[in-house]
Amino acid sequence: MIRLLACLLLLALPAKAEEIVLGLSRDEVAITATFEGSEFLIFGAIKRDGRSEAEGDLGVIVTVAGPDEPVVVRKKDRRLGIWVNTDAVEVDVAPTFYAVATNRPLQEILTFTEDLNTRISTQRAIRSVGATVDNAERFTQALIRIRARQGLYQRLPTGVLVEEETLFRTLIPLPANLTEGDYRAEIYLTRGKQIVDVYTTTIPVKKVGLERWLYNLAHDQPFLYGLMSLAIAIFSGWAAAAAFTVFRR
Amino acid sequence: MQIYLPIAEVSVNAFLLLGLGGIVGVLSGMFGVGGGFLMTPLLFFIGIPPAVAVATEANQIVASSFSGVLAHLKRKTVDLRMGTVLLIGGLVGSALGILLFNYLKSLGQVELLVQLCYVVFLGMIGTLMFIESLNAIRNANKAGGRAVPKRRKHNWVHNLPFKMKFRVSGLYISVIPPLMVGVLVGVLAAIMGVGGGFIMVPAMIYLLGMPTKVVVGTSLFQIIFVTAFTTMLHATTNYTVDVVLAVLLLVGGVIGAQIGTRIGVKMKAEQLRILLAIMVLAVCGKLAFDLLITPSELYSLGTGGHS
Numbered sequence: 359m360i361r362l363l364a365c366l367l368l369l370a371l372p373a374k375a376e377e378i379v380l381g382l383s384r385d386e387v388a389i390t391a392t393f394e395g396s397e398f399l400i401f402g403a404i405k406r407d408g409r410s411e412a413e414g415d416l417g418v419i420v421t422v423a424g425p426d427e428p429v430v431v432r433k434k435d436r437r438l439g440i441w442v443n444t445d446a447v448e449v450d451v452a453p454t455f456y457a458v459a460t461n462r463p464l465q466e467i468l469t470f471t472e473d474l475n476t477r478i479s480t481q482r483a484i485r486s487v488g489a490t491v492d493n494a495e496r497f498t499q500a501l502i503r504i505r506a507r508q509g510l511y512q513r514l515p516t517g518v519l520v521e522e523e524t525l526f527r528t529l530i531p532l533p534a535n536l537t538e539g540d541y542r543a544e545i546y547l548t549r550g551k552q553i554v555d556v557y558t559t560t561i562p563v564k565k566v567g568l569e570r571w572l573y574n575l576a577h578d579q580p581f582l583y584g585l586m587s588l589a590i591a592i593f594s595g596w597a598a599a600a601a602f603t604v605f606r607r
Numbered sequence: 608m609q610i611y612l613p614i615a616e617v618s619v620n621a622f623l624l625l626g627l628g629g630i631v632g633v634l635s636g637m638f639g640v641g642g643g644f645l646m647t648p649l650l651f652f653i654g655i656p657p658a659v660a661v662a663t664e665a666n667q668i669v670a671s672s673f674s675g676v677l678a679h680l681k682r683k684t685v686d687l688r689m690g691t692v693l694l695i696g697g698l699v700g701s702a703l704g705i706l707l708f709n710y711l712k713s714l715g716q717v718e719l720l721v722q723l724c725y726v727v728f729l730g731m732i733g734t735l736m737f738i739e740s741l742n743a744i745r746n747a748n749k750a751g752g753r754a755v756p757k758r759r760k761h762n763w764v765h766n767l768p769f770k771m772k773f774r775v776s777g778l779y780i781s782v783i784p785p786l787m788v789g790v791l792v793g794v795l796a797a798i799m800g801v802g803g804g805f806i807m808v809p810a811m812i813y814l815l816g817m818p819t820k821v822v823v824g825t826s827l828f829q830i831i832f833v834t835a836f837t838t839m840l841h842a843t844t845n846y847t848v849d850v851v852l853a854v855l856l857l858v859g860g861v862i863g864a865q866i867g868t869r870i871g872v873k874m875k876a877e878q879l880r881i882l883l884a885i886m887v888l889a890v891c892g893k894l895a896f897d898l899l900i901t902p903s904e905l906y907s908l909g910t911g912g913h914s
Binding site for chain 1: 609611613614616617618666667669670671672673674675677678715716718719835838839841842843846848850851853854857858861862864865898899901902904905906907908909
């Protein structure tokens with residue numbers, strides 16, 4: 359990484375005063391049968407042209423977002439003594455995974471307007487349009503709360519380590535209940551709460567081997583998949599009965 | 608050892624699943640119930656999405672019932688004719704159940720429906736069975752020996768048309784009641800992820816007046832086909848059958864069922880029934896309690912998309 363950094367520094371100097379140079383611990387995450395969760399190690403350096411002096415406090419924000427999916431949030435209420443789902447809000451866009459790691463609390467390194475534009479904070483990453491219920495915000499808060507409890511939404515206010523105002527690294531833990539798809543990692547560099555550079559990369563998360571094959575079969579050939587499940591069931595039922603008959607002799 | 612389930616998209620301990628399968632399998636073999644009414648809620652508790660739990664459980668029940676019915680066929684305690692009549696009703700019921708399940712899923716009320724079904728049916732049947740078997744035991748003791756239960760009374764069931772002879776059960780009754788029992792069980796199989804044995808066994812004994820000896824084998828015979836049909840419907844409409852989960856559950860389940868069948872043979876029918884009644888009531892109580900107390904999280908997430 360240091361060598362890479364050195365090489366890049368030797369190249370022609372870019373127009374920006376400060377720029378992100380990135381490294382990743384892995385190009386993709388493979389979900390196998392024994393998958394127990396994983397982690398992204400994201401590290402990099404801030405390249406400077408050396409001519410202009412940077413002003414304001416340095417901020418590094420790393421976000422990792424899973425594929426977007428609509429989700430329905432339902433609220434229970436007591437009806438006739440029992441708890442029943444009454445209200446529902448459909449959230450049109452909600453990432454299945456969302457982590458925000460920063461070197462300092464987000465509001466100290468990013469202005470409110472910049473957050474609105476870039477949708478960095480978790481609340482902004484979720485969008486629900488046309489909610490017809492009062493306090494629709496409570497529903498999105500509930501969504502964040504539930505997903506945070508499952509380890510799917512993470513806020514790591516001191517998750518980014520910055521050394522010498524140049525090198526940074528962060529470790530984002532991934533839970534076992536990951537959804538497949540392309541994960542988008544974005545690294546923002548801020549000075550005095552304003553974004554000066556952005557670096558975006560994608561990390562595919564996919565099932566491999568048997569998992570992949572079964573998942574595809576279940577969705578592409580559901581009838582065949584169903585028959586296969588039944589055949590396995592019938593066979594194991596028969597095998598167990600046969601095995602026990604042998605044992606009793 | 609953690610294992611990743613491809614359809615449920617969660618990671619769970621493989622030995623936990625094997626153990627659950629085993630315990631429920633023993634009960635399944637003992638009582639001739641699929642064990643789904645215990646397994647499905649247990650799967651919810653360990654974090655399997657409800658839709659996957661219901662569909663996969665149906666597949667697992669196929670295995671444990673098949674294993675159980677083989678043991679019963681050997682002892683000639685299966686009324687195939689009665690089983691077929693129950694089955695025809697069951698397939699119709701299962702299709703209706705899937706329609707209802709998918710409709711309520713779009714309304715977000717499927718969880719409630721499932722829980723209410725459990726509470727109502729388990730409560731009713733558990734109570735009836737408990738009282739009945741308690742009386743039977745008391746009478747047997749009073750007589751100072753084995754009282755032969757004679758329950759071939761004539762009730763409204765015997766006045767219906769389309770009569771048919773069921774030789775193994777020693778019955779000559781109309782096909783309408785068994786068909787209706789079949790439909791009810793089929794609906795429950797689809798929406799609750801259960802085989803429906805806990806409804807069918809008492810219905811066969813008390814409503815149809817079948818001898819206890821053939822009841823278990825016959826219900827297992829019907830359950831195999833109804834749950835197989837349900838599995839196919841869930842696999843093709845919801846893509847929620849997780850074969851890895853099913854295999855783990857059924858490896859434990861089929862072994863348990865064999866052990867259970869052997870324990871069941873050694874026990875008296877009344878004892879068997881009272882044990883089943885207690886278990887049914889315990890599950891019912893737990894589920895009713897969950898509906899009544901204030902949940903710790905009022906909100907829940909469902910999959911998006913438009914109904």
